[in-house]
Amino acid sequence: MQQVPVSLWTLVAGIVVTAIxxxxxxxxxxxxxxxxxxxxxVDGFFNVMFTIAIALFLVVEGTIVVFLIQFRRRPxxxxxGVPIEGNLPLEVFWTxxxxxxxxxxxxxxxxxxxxxxxxDPAGHPHSxxxxxxxxxxxLAATLSDTSQxxxxxxxxxxxxxxTLDKPADLVVDVKGIQYAWLFNYPxxxxxxxxxxxxxxxxxxxxxxxxxxxHSFWVPNFRLKQDALPGIPTELRFVATKPGTYPVVCAELxxxxxxxxRTQVIVHTPEDYKTWRTENQIAQxxxxxxxVAVNPADLSTSEFLAPHTHDMGISAATLESVVIGQx
Numbered sequence: 001m002q003q004v005p006v007s008l009w010t011l012v013a014g015i016v017v018t019a020i021x022x023x024x025x026x027x028x029x030x031x032x033x034x035x036x037x038x039x040x041x042v043d044g045f046f047n048v049m050f051t052i053a054i055a056l057f058l059v060v061e062g063t064i065v066v067f068l069i070q071f072r073r074r075p076x077x078x079x080x081g082v083p084i085e086g087n088l089p090l091e092v093f094w095t096x097x098x099x100x101x102x103x104x105x106x107x108x109x110x111x112x113x114x115x116x117x118x119x120d121p122a123g124h125p126h127s128x129x130x131x132x133x134x135x136x137x138x139l140a141a142t143l144s145d146t147s148q149x150x151x152x153x154x155x156x157x158x159x160x161x162x163t164l165d166k167p168a169d170l171v172v173d174v175k176g177i178q179y180a181w182l183f184n185y186p187x188x189x190x191x192x193x194x195x196x197x198x199x200x201x202x203x204x205x206x207x208x209x210x211x212x213x214h215s216f217w218v219p220n221f222r223l224k225q226d227a228l229p230g231i232p233t234e235l236r237f238v239a240t241k242p243g244t245y246p247v248v249c250a251e252l253x254x255x256x257x258x259x260x261r262t263q264v265i266v267h268t269p270e271d272y273k274t275w276r277t278e279n280q281i282a283q284x285x286x287x288x289x290x291v292a293v294n295p296a297d298l299s300t301s302e303f304l305a306p307h308t309h310d311m312g313i314s315a316a317t318l319e320s321v322v323i324g325q326x
Contacts, residue, residue, distance in 0.1 A: 025051025037238040042222035156234035168204035176214030198272035215251035
């Protein structure tokens with residue numbers, strides 16, 4: 001019986017490994033549902049890396065298994081193995097191939113980062129004083145330093161090449177505190193403990209942190225950006241699927257880091273208008289109730305207490321914010 005050439009076995013193994021790797025790399029269920037315009041870009045890059053990883057795993061582990069069987073010690077064979085000293089072509093091969101793969105992945109990742117807007121995180125500045133004078137935003141003004149203008153973010157994910165030099169449809173100021181996220185809408189004066197946005201809108205988040213480093217992460221959007229004390233950062237994206245998605249702090253920020261969670265609610269344009277109108281009315285009523293009482297007679301925590309429910313934070317968290325500002 002004629003022996004099958006090693007080269008033919010290698011070719012067959014290469015075809016099988018390639019087919020398995022591509023199928024697994026494109027049909028896995030490791031990622032959550034895509035819900036932003038940026039998500040397919042990240043998933044495409046992840047799928048390529050995962051495909052390569054599967055191929056390398058099969059080649060390395062498959063070679064080990066074949067060698068364990070092919071070159072096992074036979075019964076009664078007590079001789080030494082054949083001495084082998086280096087193989088320059090093989091060493092060049094297994095060094096060159098990973099080098100080329102890493103370089104190509106690096107170029108691909110830079111392209112994805114650019115298409116997501118990572119090369120142009122130029123924000124649109126607005127002053128905290130402007131927010132303070134927006135109707136219904138007394139709480140936002142209290143939680144910010146009205147004596148200083150907000151610096152335009154220069155770090156983060158900004159406008160994509162398609163939206164370059166175009167203002168965002170919706171700007172939201174996001175502040176991370178131990179242990180909650182606060183969302184302020186400068187155009188309407190709404191302050192909330194959840195992020196509400198319309199589907200299809202170009203949204204710009206101006207991120208900041210009051211105490212320590214936090215990280216704003218929405219897994220379904222495939223986006224994550226640090227919120228840094230004293231250094232404004234930006235996150236710009238377009239949501240593509242209505243629904244409710246978790247927002248997680250991905251940076252260890254203290255003892256209750258694990259509970260620093262909220263959600264982003266993506267509305268249809270009609271539902272977003274309804275939410276905005278209802279919250280403007282509700283917060284205006286709350287503001288009128290606060291104004292009816294002499295603020296000089298109230299402590300800061302008492303003044304802010306009516307807003308804790310709208311913000312989605314506890315009274316204890318609010319008290320820690322007030323103490324931190326003293």
